[in-house]
Amino acid sequence: MTQTIMIVEDEEKLASLLGDYLKQSGFDTVWIANGTEVVPRVRERQPDLVLLDLMLPGRDGLDICKEIRTFSQLPIIMITARVEEIDRLLGLELGADDYICKPFSPREVVARVKTVLRRSVEQPTPSAGGLTLDPDRYSAQWQGHDLDLTVVEFKLLHFLYLNPGRIYSRTQLMDRIYSDQRIVSDRTIDSHIKKLRKKISAVAPDQELIHSIYGAGYKYEPPGG
Incomplete structure (x- = not known):
């Protein structure tokens, strides 16, 4: 079954570029530009991984990450242009599985996505x-x-x-x-x-x-x- 990556990014060109690279690697993608739409769409679509930008219109990425973690352990990779260490640590504290700083190579993002998905599959079984x-x-x-x-x-x-x-x-x-x-x-x-x-x-x-x-x-x- 094809895995679905939810791209949460308000820069349309960047989101389109990431989507193209992910599709070339065999993933389906869903794009969301407004932070207020993310949690309802996650509950509805249940993607395999979320690429979550930190600075979003409507709602902050860290706040979104924290709410998702109250009901799901789906993999989350945070993306941001803010490189202050406090944000980096806070993002991971709230449950992000990885953290990528802009600017980045789309190939790097695809590689990180594959690594995080593989790691989530390798988690211990419930017994x-x-x-x-x-x-x-x-x-x-x-x-x-x-x-x-x-x-x-x-x-x-x-x-x-x-x-x-x-x-x-x-x-x-x-x-x-x-x-x-x-x-x-x-x-x-x-x-x-x-x-x-x-x-x-x-x-x-x-x-x-x-x-x-x-x-x-x-x-x-x-x-x-």
Whole structure:
């Protein structure tokens, strides 16, 4: 099946150029120029990857990225002419899979698209290493034993599980888990992680799946990883 790339870019000539190169590489493309249209179209069309410009009319690319991450883990590559380090880091914190600065070669963009898509396909399966996760039911099991997680505990485990080996700070985890932007203490995450570890340990005492990284945050390591 042909993969669809959503190009979110208000510069028509640039969007057309990217579209031509992507089509030559075998992709279908959808072009959107206004930021307010992106989230509804993502929900409707469910593209395989989004090329998301940072500066858009109607709505900022970082804000769009953050909302998409509240309901989907589809790959997102952010594109911008703003090279300030704070924007680069913030873009990745909000869930972007990659970041490309203008000016760029269209061939480079196509190569990045292929790399990110390949990486997303290679993510662990929902039942890797004895751990089975069902996002529709917020259900988690270890080798058939129910972990009996709360919704927040499941969201934490599921997000870390989908990004093995990557360290996330408490603030990053709060942004992912509490999509309604409620104000909570960063120690709230510590409490949820502690309870989550306790429940995992009850059925898998010889496994340490969630690791604390001093001064940085937490990461998930698959069994045997």
